[in-house]
Amino acid sequence: MLYSMYDWQLAAFAPMRTMAVAGRNFLTNPDFPFTESRFFRGVAAGCELFERVTRRYEKPAWGLERTRIGGAPVAVTEEIVEARPHCNLLHFRRDPAVSEKRDDPKILVVAPMSGHHATLLRGTVAALLPDHDVYITDWIDAGRVPVSKGRFDLDDYVDHVIGFLQRLGPGAHVVAVCQPSVPVLGAVSLMAAAGDPCRPVSMTLMGGPVDTRINPTKVNAFARRHSLGWFERSVITRVPFGYEGFNRRVYPGFLQLTGFMSMNFDRHFGAHLKLYEHLIRGDGDSAEAHRKFYDEYMSVMDMTAEFYLQTVDIVFQQHALPRGEWVSRGRRVEPAAIESTALLTVEGELDDISAVGQTRAAHDLCTGIPPDRRRHILQPDVGHYGIFNGRRWRELIAPQVRAFIRAAREGRAVA
Incomplete structure (x- = not known):
C-alpha cells in the first residue's frame, strides 16, 4: 500500500x-x-x-568516458562482463592500446546495496581508474526485477562477491565501500577457508559496520531499539502493478x-x-x-525485503560476525581463516553512519593476517561520504589505497 x-x-x-x-x-x-x-x-x-x-529521480549515467594515464587522456568504455538478475558486473575498460601495455591490478569495487545506486561511487571509480583495472557491482533496483527471477538475501550477496572474484581470477583485489564490508569480509573468509585460488590479494574495507557495538550511532541504536517484526511491518511493502517487480516484497x-x-x-x-x-x-x-x-x-533504488531484514538481523541486532556466530548456507564465517590477503581499513573521524572503530574491528577478527600485512587509516575531519568521494578522498585517501594495493601485490609490508 x-x-x-x-x-x-x-x-x-x-x-x-x-x-x-x-x-x-x-x-x-x-x-x-x-x-x-x-x-x-x-x-x-x-x-x-x-x-x-x-x-x-532515475538512475544517473556513470559518465566516465575518459581518464588520464601518464598525463594523457585515455578513453573508457563500460561493458557488462556478467549479467545476473540482481546485479551486473560492470567493467570500466580503458583503451586497450594503453592498458594492455600496463600491468595494473584488477580491482573489484563492491558497491553498497543500501538505497543508492552504484553510481554514487562515481568519484571512487574515477580516482582508481588511472592505476587500476576497475570492475564494480552494479546492483539492480529490486522493484525492476521480476519475482520469477528469484529472491536475493545476504547469503546471495556473499555468493555474488565470491562468484565475481572467481570471474576476475587469481591476483585480484577487492574494495568494499560502507555496507558491503560485512558480506565482503564474509566472502573472503569463506574463500580462504576453502583454499580458493581466486581469494583476493588484498581487501580494503571503507566505513563499514563490521561491529556496530563499538561507538553505536543513531542508526545503530535505532536498529537495536526495534524488533525485526517492527521493521517488517513498518517498512516492507509489495511492488505495485505496473513495475517489472510487481508483487515482490521490498524496502522501497x-x-x-x-x-x-x-x-x-x-x-x-x-x-x-x-x-x-x-x-x-x-x-x-x-x-x-x-x-x-x-x-x-535523490536517485534511490528498492532492495529486497529478505536482504534488508537479514542484514538488520545479522549485522545490527545479532552482531553475528564479530561474535563468531555467522553461518552462511551452512558455512561458518571465520575471518581468522584469512592469512594471505592483506587488510586495509579506512574510517572517517566524523562518520555518523559507521562510527570510528566499527570498521577497524576487522583487524581483531582477522587474526591470521600477519601484522605487516595490515593497515588502518583514520582520516581526520572526514564524514561518511568523504571517505570515498570528494577532494579528501582524491587527494588524501585514494593515494594511500593505491600504495597499499601495490605493496600487497608485490608482497611487501603494507603497515
Missing part, C-alpha cells in the same frame, strides 16, 4: 510539475524581456525547486531516502534554500553543483 500511495502522490503532482517546468523555461528564456528582474528570477527559482522536490527506495534526509534535515533544507538564492543571484556554477549532487543523492 505504501508504494501505491507514493505513486498516487507523484501522479497527483504531475500536472503542477509540468506547469512548473513550463513556467521556469518561459521565465528563463533569453527572449523574455524581464529575465534579469529579481522578482521573475524568484518565480523561476520557485518553479525549479517545486519541480525538483516532486520529481522521481523512497522510504530509505526519507530516512537519509531526516538524519540531516537541517543541512538538506538549507542546501535547497541556498539553491533558491543561487538561482536568484544568477550564480549558475553553484546552482549546477547543487543539481549534480542531488540528482545523484
Whole structure:
C-alpha cells in the first residue's frame, strides 16, 4: 500500500510539475524581456525547486568516458562482463592500446546495496581508474526485477562477491565501500577457508559496520531499539502493478531516502534554500553543483525485503560476525581463516553512519593476517561520504589505497 500511495502522490503532482517546468523555461528564456528582474528570477527559482522536490529521480549515467594515464587522456568504455538478475558486473575498460601495455591490478569495487545506486561511487571509480583495472557491482533496483527471477538475501550477496572474484581470477583485489564490508569480509573468509585460488590479494574495507557495538550511532541504536517484526511491518511493502517487480516484497527506495534526509534535515533544507538564492543571484556554477549532487543523492533504488531484514538481523541486532556466530548456507564465517590477503581499513573521524572503530574491528577478527600485512587509516575531519568521494578522498585517501594495493601485490609490508 505504501508504494501505491507514493505513486498516487507523484501522479497527483504531475500536472503542477509540468506547469512548473513550463513556467521556469518561459521565465528563463533569453527572449523574455524581464529575465534579469529579481522578482521573475524568484518565480523561476520557485518553479525549479517545486519541480525538483516532486520529481522521481532515475538512475544517473556513470559518465566516465575518459581518464588520464601518464598525463594523457585515455578513453573508457563500460561493458557488462556478467549479467545476473540482481546485479551486473560492470567493467570500466580503458583503451586497450594503453592498458594492455600496463600491468595494473584488477580491482573489484563492491558497491553498497543500501538505497543508492552504484553510481554514487562515481568519484571512487574515477580516482582508481588511472592505476587500476576497475570492475564494480552494479546492483539492480529490486522493484525492476521480476519475482520469477528469484529472491536475493545476504547469503546471495556473499555468493555474488565470491562468484565475481572467481570471474576476475587469481591476483585480484577487492574494495568494499560502507555496507558491503560485512558480506565482503564474509566472502573472503569463506574463500580462504576453502583454499580458493581466486581469494583476493588484498581487501580494503571503507566505513563499514563490521561491529556496530563499538561507538553505536543513531542508526545503530535505532536498529537495536526495534524488533525485526517492527521493521517488517513498518517498512516492507509489495511492488505495485505496473513495475517489472510487481508483487515482490521490498524496502522501497523512497522510504530509505526519507530516512537519509531526516538524519540531516537541517543541512538538506538549507542546501535547497541556498539553491533558491543561487538561482536568484544568477550564480549558475553553484546552482549546477547543487543539481549534480542531488540528482545523484535523490536517485534511490528498492532492495529486497529478505536482504534488508537479514542484514538488520545479522549485522545490527545479532552482531553475528564479530561474535563468531555467522553461518552462511551452512558455512561458518571465520575471518581468522584469512592469512594471505592483506587488510586495509579506512574510517572517517566524523562518520555518523559507521562510527570510528566499527570498521577497524576487522583487524581483531582477522587474526591470521600477519601484522605487516595490515593497515588502518583514520582520516581526520572526514564524514561518511568523504571517505570515498570528494577532494579528501582524491587527494588524501585514494593515494594511500593505491600504495597499499601495490605493496600487497608485490608482497611487501603494507603497515
